[in-house]
Amino acid sequence: MLSSLSVYIAPLLVFGLVVFVHELGHFVAAKLCGVYAPVFSLGWGRRLFGWKRGETDYRVSLIPLGGYVRMASRDDDALSGIEGGDADRGSLDVGGDGAERVPSGLWDPQGMAPFGPKAVPADRWVESKSALARVFILSAGVIMNIVLTVTVLSGLHLNYGNRYVPAVIDSVVVDAPAARAGLQAGDRIVAIGGSPIKAWVEVQDRVTPVTSGSLDVEVQRGTERLSFSVTPQVAEGQDPVTGAMKPVGRIGVLVRDSVVRESLSIGEALVLGSSRSWKMATDVVTVLGGLVSGEVSAKNLGGPIQIARTSVQAARNGAEMLWSLIAFLSLNIAVLNLVPIPVLDGGQILMVVAERIKGSAFSMRTREAFARVGVLAVLALILLVTFNDLRSVFTQ
Template identity: 45%
Template structure:
């Protein structure tokens, strides 16, 4: 059951936290927020508390916080306070005839418009969503380090890939590699470094099997791939061994530090991936969208609670970094517009804003269409082998 609702859990938590950040910041600054919605489309549930209507909609692929704006009459007067909009509004559109109760038939006070806030107030609202996503990722990762311990790979072979150098040399699953060319190994990373730097060069591996010492000569095969540290394509030696995973308990302070490092590492990897896409080091065909995320969610849930938590942290941090891109309609694009207006000394005209936002929306829709195409292509290949 968990596997089937996993996509809703992942999307719901990540989007809820992001929009909650915008909402809480808007409330703190004093901007009027008539609606807080998780999802789009038909309203499944709604409840009004105070001056805000809380909504859960049918499509959990996003969400929004509606903020009062002088440029949007429907928002500035909030339907119920404007007789003209009240006459034309339809309950099917999610119209709330009581939305203006806090102010009666009067327009929203000017000091509660988004535009009336200081630059720092507006930046706080826009940055709050990505900040909450980073905090969520950090808290989940730190909680995992506290609950599950510090993960590691030992130099004991959990499995061997068939027809690869280690298997061909006679090594077995369960063998523990102690030395390389007579030098003791400290950990799995040390083994990776030695093997990676020895493509085509025979290595003498000292191994313990069932308490007995053995030695195997293995020649790593050079394979081209991306270096996770530099993000560049490099040729590294491989011998076809998968290390056995384990974990060790660590103090809470160390877990908090490890959570910070893991959060920074994930954020950096997103930036590295974007750079590789821009420079064509990685094919855009590797991009995934909602279907890919849903599939990953189901697979993670089938693997247990730990992989699902890791996926939530990963997607939350990805969303934070992606939202900071300077593309109009994303948080980063809105921040850029605010900074340009501050430098200009006056706001852009509504027509200019519309053009810019339409261009940003077009770019996002093209990206969504492309990743959906990738998702469907991979799904068809998986189902039909074509």
């Protein structure tokens, strides 16, 4: 268990690490491509503190939500209000609101804007780079979040082992499909439909989608391996990913309450961590699709307050749960950033690809309108999740 102080620092760890890794991806990619990146910020708004090393001011800003990497742009002045940047390249507005000028420690008489009087060379603008390089820069944050997720999950498996509930039947419901087929308490399910089974969650994954027809279930009973044909009965159940009610298959067995931790090699841990990351990503995509189709209610979306509460609870349950939450949030941020909404990475990538197809850059007016639509969409999402957070706080 973590200390009481560590528990309440947990939200800062969760937010900070996930955002830092994402922005670090953009920053490193920009540097590799030769783009001038004068600001690397955790948080938005007024600069609280930081340090300047080389060309870049590494800072922590007032509003502890998200972060950004400031990159040199052909339209730096016009887009500064949208991108959280600097309104005056000769005299830096650190907070983006005109209230603070460049501290003496940041100003360099020989430096480039916004920390010096020299103009940024055109070959160091984002727009001067190839479409492939710009896509790389924009997608690097997502890539880093995926790497973080795989690394954390693989590390957890390596350190704690593969934790699972064996597929051993504890009891069989009287007159349920399993009982009628001949399954008994103590049977270990070893295969369904010819596919090997080890964990109980695999039984659920195989049985739940079957609402017609039968399943070939193989069990180990003592020294015997037996095969049964089981026809699931259809019931109303909750989708474990979307939460929506839908018809599901049930065979009427209860699992034995036991947990096994299986030691893994580095290779096995990496394979399992990657597999879990992929499953997590497909679940997020499924939920997003459900939001669009109406199958998933927007009331289920949580925001910063919910994340903070979940972080504290995870920390109380130990480091394993806290790091699992970090992996989950990192993967969510990766997938959500690929949604083609302006100002998100996916929207910016879409703009680059569209310009490539068009053969020329969109006008400043078009890009400003595109960005402002994105800002409004993101603000609407923030208001929605904040409302959901406050409702959950006051209704519990």
